Amino acid sequence: MENYLSHAWQQLASRYTSDQALITGLWKELEKAYAGKSRHYHNLLHIETMLRFAEEHQSALGSPHLVRFAIFYHDAVYRSTRSDNEEKSAQLAFARLQELGLSLAEADIVVEMILATKTHESHGNPDVDYLLDFDLAILGASWDAYLQYSQQIRKEYSLYPDFLYNKGRQKVLRHFLDKDSIFQTAPFKANLEGQARHNLEKELQLLST
Incomplete structure (x- = not known):
């Protein structure tokens, strides 16, 4: 690398x-x-x-x-x-x-x-x-890759307790889900938009449990 x-x-x-x-x-x-x-x-x-x-x-x-x-x-x-x-x-x-x-x-x-x-x-x-x-x-990677990414982000914010981190993370996820499109360009919209929304919604569910 x-x-x-x-x-x-x-x-x-x-x-x-x-x-x-x-x-x-x-x-x-x-x-x-x-x-x-x-x-x-x-x-x-x-x-x-x-x-x-x-x-x-x-x-x-x-x-x-x-x-x-x-x-x-x-x-x-x-x-x-x-x-x-x-x-x-x-x-x-x-x-x-x-x-x-x-x-x-x-x-x-x-x-x-x-x-x-x-x-x-x-x-x-x-x-x-x-x-x-x-x-x-x-965001539009496979669920396994996305889950690993979300865990890495959590480690970067390890200073914060779960109740604070989860609240902030949920806000970020909803911000992207509320957009008309997460991606800006035609190739990424076509190839990754659907999977990205699936991943974000699934992480939101995990954070809510």
């Missing part, structure tokens, strides 16, 4: 700079962030999964390189006790991408993509919609 990720980062960053020390240093920073002990789901495997989705749907992306940068940085800052993770991750991305040599406009687009992962609402930019669907694809 780490070979895949480090290679993907090397290829991506090398498009903008030849400074190998900088490329390696920024990768080490990302690797350390995502390998934190409290990262049970929002970790390197999540990043790899999203990057593979980006490969699969590359032909549909207008700026695939910017989408990949957004994937690498969207959860770079993650604390279950905070509500500004996306903002902090976007700030870090903005600074680091300018170091790599991206233009201000390109860095701004990546920031916009990362901030969109806070609410997962439909966006005017199709690249953002695909990024959001890559991020939420686990």
